[in-house]
Amino acid sequence: MVTRRLLSVLVLASFLLASTFALAQGALPLEPGVGLQSTMFARDLAFPAGMAVLADGSLLVGTSVSTGGGYYDSTGEIVRLVDADSDGVADSPYETVATDLPGSITALALAGDLLFVTSIDPAGPAITAVRVSEDFSGPYTVAGSIEFHFQNALHQTYGLATRPTPGDTGTWDLVFNIGAIGNDTGGSMVSLTGLIEDSLPDSAVYLATVHDDGESIVFSKPIALATGIRNTSAMAFDPASGDLWIAENGIDGLDDPFVSFSADELDVVPAEDIGTLTLDFGFPDTYTRYDTGEAVGSTGTAPFAVFLPLDGSENEGIAALSFAPASFPHELRNGVFAGFHGQWDSTGIENEENPLLWVSTETGEMRTIVGNDAATVGHIDSLASSDDALYVADFCADGSLSQTDPCGVVYRVTTAGD
Numbered sequence: 001m002v003t004r005r006l007l008s009v010l011v012l013a014s015f016l017l018a019s020t021f022a023l024a025q026g027a028l029p030l031e032p033g034v035g036l037q038s039t040m041f042a043r044d045l046a047f048p049a050g051m052a053v054l055a056d057g058s059l060l061v062g063t064s065v066s067t068g069g070g071y072y073d074s075t076g077e078i079v080r081l082v083d084a085d086s087d088g089v090a091d092s093p094y095e096t097v098a099t100d101l102p103g104s105i106t107a108l109a110l111a112g113d114l115l116f117v118t119s120i121d122p123a124g125p126a127i128t129a130v131r132v133s134e135d136f137s138g139p140y141t142v143a144g145s146i147e148f149h150f151q152n153a154l155h156q157t158y159g160l161a162t163r164p165t166p167g168d169t170g171t172w173d174l175v176f177n178i179g180a181i182g183n184d185t186g187g188s189m190v191s192l193t194g195l196i197e198d199s200l201p202d203s204a205v206y207l208a209t210v211h212d213d214g215e216s217i218v219f220s221k222p223i224a225l226a227t228g229i230r231n232t233s234a235m236a237f238d239p240a241s242g243d244l245w246i247a248e249n250g251i252d253g254l255d256d257p258f259v260s261f262s263a264d265e266l267d268v269v270p271a272e273d274i275g276t277l278t279l280d281f282g283f284p285d286t287y288t289r290y291d292t293g294e295a296v297g298s299t300g301t302a303p304f305a306v307f308l309p310l311d312g313s314e315n316e317g318i319a320a321l322s323f324a325p326a327s328f329p330h331e332l333r334n335g336v337f338a339g340f341h342g343q344w345d346s347t348g349i350e351n352e353e354n355p356l357l358w359v360s361t362e363t364g365e366m367r368t369i370v371g372n373d374a375a376t377v378g379h380i381d382s383l384a385s386s387d388d389a390l391y392v393a394d395f396c397a398d399g400s401l402s403q404t405d406p407c408g409v410v411y412r413v414t415t416a417g418d
Contacts, residue, residue, distance in 0.1 A: 043409045048062065060078055066405075096138060147193045153181045205229055248281065285300075305359055318341075325387055341353075378407075
C-alpha cells in the first residue's frame with residue numbers, strides 16, 4: 001500500500017527527475033498543455049538583456065561583461081547568434097559585433113540600419129546609436145548617443161521600442177521612457193544631451209522621430225505619448241494594430257520593498273492617439289492594490305490589464321513584452337507574452353515572482369507559460385519574436401547580479417512538433 005508520505009516522496013522525486021532532465025536537455029520548463037517546445041539557444045552569456053531579430057533571422061543580444069563587480073560594473077557588448085543548420089541552437093562560437101559600449105544594458109531596438117542600445121551604466125545612463133554593418137556581421141560602429149542626467153532618481157530609462165514612421169518612408173520613431181524619481185512620487189525634470197538636447201518631465205513615455213542619411217542622425221523634439229507611468233522596462237508595438245503596449249511596474253511596498261503595494265499593469269496607447277494625444281495613466285494617484293485587487297483612484301486612462309496573483313502564483317517586476325509569433329498555436333496567437341524579473345537577486349525556487357505569462361490582447365485573459373516554481377529559471381527579463389519563434393532571455397539563470405562569470409541563457413520557443 002502506498003502511504004501519503006511515500007506518495008509525496010515519489011511525486012517529489014518525479015518532479016526533480018523531470019527538472020534535471022529539462023536542464024540536461026537545455027529546455028525551458030514550459031507548463032504542460034501550452035502546445036510549445038523549447039531549446040536552449042545560447043548559454044553562458046553575460047547578463048543578456050535586450051534582443052532584436054535581424055532581417056536574416058539572426059538574433060542580436062545585449063550583454064554586460066563584468067569588469068570586476070558584476071552587472072553594474074561592466075562594459076557593454078552586442079552578440080549575434082546565428083543558427084545556420086536550423087537545429088534550434090546557436091552556432092558556436094557566438095559572434096561579438098559591437099564592443100566598448102556603456103555597460104548595464106537593458107534594451108535593444110532596431111531602426112533600419114541603426115541599433116539603439118539602452119544602458120544604465122552608473123557613470124551615465126544613455127541610449128547609444130550603433131550602425132549595423134551591411135551583412136550584419138561585425139564590427140558595428142557607434143553613430144552617437146543620448147545622455148540622460150538624473151539627479152538622485154530611483155528610476156532611470158530602461159525600455160525601448162521602434163517602428164517605421166507612418167507615412168514617412170525612410171524615418172523611424174524611437175520610443176523611450178523616463179522613470180519616476182521616487183517609489184510613489186514623480187514630477188522631476190531630467191535633462192538630455194547629445195543627439196537630443198532637451199529637458200523632460202519624468203514618469204512618462206516619449207517618442208522622437210529619427211532621420212538617418214547614413215552619415216548623421218537627427219532627432220525631432222520628443223513628444224509625450226503617455227504620462228502617469230511609474231516605470232517601464234518593456235514596450236512593444238502590436239504588429240497587427242499598431243497600438244503601443246507599455247508594461248508598467250507597480251509601487252513597491254511602503255514598508256517592505258520586496259512586497260508589492262500596487263500591481264504591475266499593461267497600458268495601451270491606441271495607434272490613432274500616438275503623436276496626437278497624450279494619455280495619462282494615473283500614477284501616483286490611481287492604481288490597483290496588489291494584496292486585495294482594490295482599485296484606488298479614478299484619474300487617468302484605465303489599464304488594459306493588471307497583474308494580480310494568478311491562481312495563487314505571484315508575478316512582480318514585469319520586465320519584458322513580445323507579441324506571439326504568427327506560427328504559434330491558434331489559441332496563443334492573439335496575445336502578448338510578459339516576462340517578470342521577480343525578486344531582486346534571487347533565482348530558482350527562491351524567486352517566487354518570476355513567471356512567463358501570456359495575455360490575450362482581446363480579453364485580457366492570462367495563462368502561465370513558465371511557472372515561478374521553476375528551479376532552473378532566474379529572471380525572464382527580455383523577449384523577442386520572429387515569425388516562427390519566441391526568444392526568451394534569462395538574465396541570470398543560476399547566479400547573482402554581482403558575479404563575474406556569465407550566467408545568462410537564451411531559449412528558443414516554437415510550436416510543438418515543428
